[in-house]
Amino acid sequence: MKHMELTYIKNETETNQTRLVSFKGKTTRFDLAIISSPAFNPDHIVIDLNKNKYSRIQLNTIDKANYVEHAFQYNEMEAEDFRAYVKPLLT
Numbered sequence: 849m850k851h852m853e854l855t856y857i858k859n860e861t862e863t864n865q866t867r868l869v870s871f872k873g874k875t876t877r878f879d880l881a882i883i884s885s886p887a888f889n890p891d892h893i894v895i896d897l898n899k900n901k902y903s904r905i906q907l908n909t910i911d912k913a914n915y916v917e918h919a920f921q922y923n924e925m926e927a928e929d930f931r932a933y934v935k936p937l938l939t
Contacts, residue, residue, distance in 0.1 A: 862887055867937065873929025882937055892938055896920050907938050 864885035871878050883893040895902040903919035910916060916927040
């Protein structure tokens with residue numbers, strides 16, 4: 849097999865902050881990773897470690913109608929718990 853020259857559009861290493869958060873909502877346990885980085889600012893990458901879903905979220909998008917429900921496939925009650933616990937962590 850020939851060695852092929854690879855061209856990257858972007859290839860950077862960056863320091864980020866990862867916060868691991870677990871909590872029990874009214875009906876569901878949540879295990880999340882919240883990643884903050886200057887590259888994403890003002891967004892945060894939130895990963896639901898149980899559902900293997902993720903989304904870029906910021907304070908002004910977390911309250912958008914059906915945003916959290918769609919991104920993480922949560923029902924209304926799960927989304928309400930998610931917002932209550934995660935919103936204070938996005939500051």
